[in-house]
Amino acid sequence: MATKYQSLRGTKDILPEDSRTWRYVEGKISDIFARFGYQEIRTPIFEMTELFVRSIGASTDIVNKEMYTFPDKKGRSLTLRPEGTAPVVRAYIQNQLYQKDEVLKLYYKGPFFRYERPQAGRERQFHQFGVEVLGASSPAIDAEIIYLGCFILKSLGLDNAKLLLGSVGCSDCRPAYEKLIVSTLKESTSKLCDDCQKRYKTNPLRMLDCKNEDCKKQLKKIPSFAGSLCDDCKKYLNETEELLKLLEVSYTISPHLVRGLDYYTRTTFEFVYSGLGAQSTVIGGGRYNNLIKEFGGPSVSACGFAGGMERLISVLKNEGKIPSLSDGLDVFIAQIPANTETAGKGDECFKTAFKLLQEIRCFKISADMDYRNGSLKSQFRKANKLKASYVIVIGEDEIKKGIVKLKDMKTGNEENIKLDEATSKLKEKF
Ligand SMILES: [Zn+2]
Ligand SMILES: [Zn+2]
Structure with a gap:
């Protein structure tokens, strides 16, 4: 675009x-x-x-x-x-x-x-x-x-x-070497580029930097600095x-x-x-x-x-020397239903998730959630994209019982944990 x-x-x-x-x-x-x-x-x-x-x-x-x-x-x-x-x-x-x-x-x-x-x-x-x-x-x-x-x-x-x-x-x-450069190229100054013709008079050593192919051919004639x-x-x-x-x-x-x-x-x-x-x-x-x-x-x-x-x-x-660098997220929080439009308007699910998210981060555990109104499926897609190790699922029914679902994304294991124990459970894992 x-x-x-x-x-x-x-x-x-x-x-x-x-x-x-x-x-x-x-x-x-x-x-x-x-x-x-x-x-x-x-x-x-x-x-x-x-x-x-x-x-x-x-x-x-x-x-x-x-x-x-x-x-x-x-x-x-x-x-x-x-x-x-x-x-x-x-x-x-x-x-x-x-x-x-x-x-x-x-x-x-x-x-x-x-x-x-x-x-x-x-x-x-x-x-x-x-x-x-x-x-x-x-x-x-x-x-x-x-x-x-x-x-x-x-x-x-x-x-x-x-x-x-x-x-x-x-x-x-250095002065003796500069003289040597000048005397070596005395007969071939006309074959040098415009810049080198100037350098020949003002700063002969700088000719050695020249990238011009014709100059390079001439510069090859100059003996090594080591000899001087x-x-x-x-x-x-x-x-x-x-x-x-x-x-x-x-x-x-x-x-x-x-x-x-x-x-x-x-x-x-x-x-x-x-x-x-x-x-x-x-x-x-x-x-x-x-x-x-x-x-x-x-x-x-x-x-x-x-x-x-x-x-x-x-x-x-x-050379293929960059290792695979994963910035994987520790925890992703998904909510059912995900409805940010009702956020702050009494949507318990969103509020619980939003609060828990900040609490988890306080324990040096990286965490994130989806702020759009996505389906549970799309939230899991996002969790995968962010390479999340764990997903916490918060639903209305579960909130009433005071529990959340914790899914281990590597093994696929799921367990129900108490909402108020969620952060301490996660702390054990990281
Ligand atoms: Zn010296
Ligand atoms: Zn040149």
């Missing part, structure tokens, strides 16, 4: 059938975060535009093309958050969280916004979960958050995600690898893993899943050693990752 109002392109309603899956996945992830000692942080949906431009980088695709930026009534430029790290770093500094803990382990989840061409697993309002470990530089942190990503995927039943590991070096060794790392960065990568081996996490070194963000230093990683169709990144992250200081905070390093809920759920569905 054509409706007057439609949801916007790139946004989606998560309907009850699906929200059950979302709660299952979010619940699993939150439990694991707690087990690894992470605390939740919730930051606002919008921030000052400059926060994202300065952190993500002015020559990145996110800042150039994908941000939802708008002026507020006072003309200030605001942006709907396109990613989670910059807001967490802003909150870390603003609330001086660095004073409380040497190493702070935070996680977040929620909606993010990017103006992209919507496609499978990629919406304009999308949802991410992520972690940030702020306050220290140690390969143990990098290894642990990679292990954490691996642990989450395995706990959800995804054993085949491939881990790509890289390093984007530091301010000492300084001694400290090389050592850091080796130590991280050693710890991953200790934890039996298998990985592949990726030569050009720069991850579309300017703030990364040293470690970068991605978990990619190649199920049906194209390969997709389900979790990605890295280390950022300069961002906190650049934002006016103390000189401490940090490391984090983010995972995409839409992609993760679509992979889980494709």
